[in-house]
Amino acid sequence: MQGKPICPYCAWPMRRRTRSRGNVVGIIKALLVLVLGLVILVTLFWTIVGAIIGLLMIILALGMGGTRTRVWQCTNCRATFQRA
Numbered sequence: 001m002q003g004k005p006i007c008p009y010c011a012w013p014m015r016r017r018t019r020s021r022g023n024v025v026g027i028i029k030a031l032l033v034l035v036l037g038l039v040i041l042v043t044l045f046w047t048i049v050g051a052i053i054g055l056l057m058i059i060l061a062l063g064m065g066g067t068r069t070r071v072w073q074c075t076n077c078r079a080t081f082q083r084a
């Protein structure tokens with residue numbers, strides 16, 4: 001077991017953080033896919049294929065938006081490192 005890591009740059013203690021991997025662009029992309037999936041679902045719901053594609057796109061969008069990475073962040077210089 002390792003203790004609390006320290007920052008290699010400034011030797012400050014680091015803290016656990018959960019950071020969403022997607023930046024603003026990623027969130028917008030996920031929203032676009034979500035909206036597109038909803039449109040396909042609504043307009044093509046009467047076809048089985050349309051319903052399936054719409055649902056798949058909505059699930060995909062939710063997966064894109066919910067991706068999170070666990071990192072260590074320095075409380076001083078805000079450098080982040082991936083946690084195992």
Ligand SMILES: [Zn+2]
Nearest residue numbers: 007010074077
């Ligand atoms: Zn630091």
